């Protein structure tokens with residue numbers, strides 16, 4: 001089975017509402033690197049780095065779907081680490097499709113909606129404004145803090161870091177995957193008792209403590225594997241293509 005790359009890209013751009021989701025002006029959502037024109041196998045990964053690109057090549061993929069693409073720092077020469085990533089993709093005719101905030105905020109295959117549902121949050125409402133987009137979701141729950149942390153641990157496969165500055169009994173919990181502590185103030189304004197995110201800067205501990213809100217850090221990588229997996233599965237089903245997930249945890 002071989003599908004034209006343009007057909008998949010057009011579909012993904014529409015499905016993810018790429019044109020309507022604001023992002024960092026230097027982020028490119030959509031096709032970042034083209035291939036010779038057709039796709040027979042898809043590999044999803046959180047990051048476009050040498051390890052996952054090499055893995056995708058060894059799995060004979062011709063399309064990678066990632067959350068963190070190549071372009072973050074504006075214009076850069078294609079040299080060093082950065083040049084090697086691009087050269088590997090182009091030499092092996094592997095296309096790269098990146099979806100950053102459009103994949104964070106998507107209600108079906110987004111990192112935040114998926115993690116919130118896995119945690120058992122009900123009646124999800126978007127929140128967590130980042131670059132003009134509400135990327136997170138909050139929902140209702142009636143559970144003890146320890147139980148929720150244990151469930152997060154089972155879901156992400158690692159020990160979460162907890163700032164226990166809010167209530168022990170939880171009623172309103174927000175999820176902003178990745179580096180989401182910028183949503184802390186908004187979370188408190190909405191009356192949330194807990195924010196679940198991936199990672200945060202040192203000062204976020206103190207901010208949470210003084211705001212009186214629980215923060216649980218589940219890991220940047222670990223909280224962002226769900227979206228690309230779901231997206232690749234969706235593409236695989238829609239276009240009848242095989243797909244794999246290339247797991248390359250950073251532990252951060």
Ligand SMILES: [Zn+2]
Pocket residue numbers: 068177178179220224
């Ligand atoms: Zn991220």
